[in-house]
Amino acid sequence: MNQFQYSRVTHSNAAVSAVSKEKAAMFIAGGTNLIDLMKRGIVNPTRLVDINRVPLNEIKTEGNSLIIGALALNGPVAESKLVTEKFPLLAQALNAGASAQIRNMATIGGNMLQRTRCPYFYDTTMPCNKREPGTGCGALEGFNRMHAIFGFSDQCIAVHPSDMSVALAALDASVLVIGPKGERRIPFTDFHRLPGDKPQIDTNLQAGELITSVTIPDNGFNKNVHYLKVRDRTSYAFALVSVAAALQIEKNTIRDARLAMGGVAHKPWRLTEAEKFLIGKPVSEASFSEAAKIAMQGAKAFKYNTYKLTLAPNSIVQALKVAAKLV
Amino acid sequence: MKKKPNKNTDIIVHNDSRRDFLKQSTLLTGIALTPEIAVKAAENQWDEKLAEAIEKIPLKLEINGIQKTLSIEPRVTLLDLLREQLHLTGTKKGCDYGQCGACTVHVNGTRVLSCLTLAVMHDGEKITTIEGLANGDELHPMQAAFMKHDGFQCGYCTPGQIMSAVACIREGHANSETEIREYMSGNICRCGAYPNIVNAITEVNKGGKNI
Numbered sequence: 001m002n003q004f005q006y007s008r009v010t011h012s013n014a015a016v017s018a019v020s021k022e023k024a025a026m027f028i029a030g031g032t033n034l035i036d037l038m039k040r041g042i043v044n045p046t047r048l049v050d051i052n053r054v055p056l057n058e059i060k061t062e063g064n065s066l067i068i069g070a071l072a073l074n075g076p077v078a079e080s081k082l083v084t085e086k087f088p089l090l091a092q093a094l095n096a097g098a099s100a101q102i103r104n105m106a107t108i109g110g111n112m113l114q115r116t117r118c119p120y121f122y123d124t125t126m127p128c129n130k131r132e133p134g135t136g137c138g139a140l141e142g143f144n145r146m147h148a149i150f151g152f153s154d155q156c157i158a159v160h161p162s163d164m165s166v167a168l169a170a171l172d173a174s175v176l177v178i179g180p181k182g183e184r185r186i187p188f189t190d191f192h193r194l195p196g197d198k199p200q201i202d203t204n205l206q207a208g209e210l211i212t213s214v215t216i217p218d219n220g221f222n223k224n225v226h227y228l229k230v231r232d233r234t235s236y237a238f239a240l241v242s243v244a245a246a247l248q249i250e251k252n253t254i255r256d257a258r259l260a261m262g263g264v265a266h267k268p269w270r271l272t273e274a275e276k277f278l279i280g281k282p283v284s285e286a287s288f289s290e291a292a293k294i295a296m297q298g299a300k301a302f303k304y305n306t307y308k309l310t311l312a313p314n315s316i317v318q319a320l321k322v323a324a325k326l327v
Numbered sequence: 328m329k330k331k332p333n334k335n336t337d338i339i340v341h342n343d344s345r346r347d348f349l350k351q352s353t354l355l356t357g358i359a360l361t362p363e364i365a366v367k368a369a370e371n372q373w374d375e376k377l378a379e380a381i382e383k384i385p386l387k388l389e390i391n392g393i394q395k396t397l398s399i400e401p402r403v404t405l406l407d408l409l410r411e412q413l414h415l416t417g418t419k420k421g422c423d424y425g426q427c428g429a430c431t432v433h434v435n436g437t438r439v440l441s442c443l444t445l446a447v448m449h450d451g452e453k454i455t456t457i458e459g460l461a462n463g464d465e466l467h468p469m470q471a472a473f474m475k476h477d478g479f480q481c482g483y484c485t486p487g488q489i490m491s492a493v494a495c496i497r498e499g500h501a502n503s504e505t506e507i508r509e510y511m512s513g514n515i516c517r518c519g520a521y522p523n524i525v526n527a528i529t530e531v532n533k534g535g536k537n538i
Contacts, residue, residue: 099513235512
């Protein structure tokens, strides 16, 4: 690991100013991805600004909304009554991620900022436009079993690894950030970006901006929800495909729906067309299969991930069936 | 030059003097030293030794109930501090990338991976390692249960497994085999002692002792 300078701050303004002053300075919170990346020489900050003592770890409700401080830890958030009772989809997604140890370290803000797990990104002997822009994409013609089927570019076909973010995308969350120019709120579906010709940039955060909280409006998706994660082993693995499904059901008719997929794109992949289709439809496997078909429009696979073209729609149907308590 | 904390901000720790110092010292070296001495300086790593002294940050930790006042480089992970500087080698370095759980310790009572956190981030916190689990010569109930149920073969993952297992019960996630397997999934055992590990945890949990 390269040497760096270390500062500890106790206020978000101090954090922003410390990081803004130095081009290669970074915030550090849980560190569960950043320290990994620094050990491998993929990220080489000249300064780490430790924000762990900034008081941003509160979980609270405001009106009907849930507000989670950016430094709240994944494990405690998943176990918080406010979350398990009103936003069980988020609790399920958080518990599907990483291990108990990592969930005790990883923060809510850091979770959404974790980098892709594309093996070409982590192997510094391989080309990767995300790690070193202009070197090419190793995965495009390489071992691309884990890779995207939506929203990729010829520069990058990596996927975003966060489970939590898939639930937040489905639940209409928004992210509050503070930066050198003050505060702003970013809808969660606009927080991450597609690779395009700048795959090195994962999010729409500007330089020096710090995530302070995430807000989830209470849209009444607390009864019929399911987070389905399909992976190579039962636990402690990244998703091949994951689905966050939330329904509002009245007399066997779908009143409202939220759907998002993980493991298929450079960002959490919200399925708005499929959601629209489901509204007013009867609760049935036929409705769910049709929604899955709509969701898969435009999907394109690579040499080793064609299985995702089958796994993804099947996962959508299964997640919806579990959410609707059909299974 | 060491900066004074700015009143408008509240940065507690500064150590931005090192690079400036190195730039100056390199310049002076170029002017004042003969090549022979410069070579000797490089051989003896004077710059490195000097840099290390300046770079180090004071740190107070309570490790297994004992207060430690330390001085460390910020890039030292908690795992490396425990093993390399404090010689508490019970905590194991498996993958060093957060994939195996061999380095699991408790920080302020919760289980974390010591390889994925910097020691300097834990100033003032309480660390418990496998060495701090037993009560003198009396094994912790989880250590005894691992021996009774043969919860290991090579033993390399065992300290991490035991630290994780104790936390698993304290968290209330040891109520069925499925739950134990899920909440212990961050600890990999390449010998495959999983069934025996599950048995050890189940027995300690059923014992109902306050561990």
